[in-house]
Amino acid sequence: MKRNRAKVLLIVLAATLLLAAFPATTQSNYEMDNCIMQCRVAYDPVLNPGAYASCVSDCKTRYEGRPQL
Numbered sequence: 673m674k675r676n677r678a679k680v681l682l683i684v685l686a687a688t689l690l691l692a693a694f695p696a697t698t699q700s701n702y703e704m705d706n707c708i709m710q711c712r713v714a715y716d717p718v719l720n721p722g723a724y725a726s727c728v729s730d731c732k733t734r735y736e737g738r739p740q741l
Contacts, residue, residue: 700735701735703735704731704732704734704735704736707730707731707734707735708727708728708731710727711724711727711728711731712724714727715727
């Protein structure tokens with residue numbers, strides 16, 4: 673009985689850690705996507721591809737290396 677309880681506790685702990693890790697990643701991805709959409713609005717990728725690429729690069733630099741909360 674104690675062995676089964678330990679297994680269940682281990683599974684619950686692992687699931688909790690996984691769920692705790694993913695929302696922060698999802699939030700960061702959402703913020704990066706939002707930043708890229710703002711680049712698309714500010715700098716038309718067809719008319720001004722250099723400025724758009726620079727803006728997207730800045731977004732990726734800002735949000736990809738950011739520590740997760």
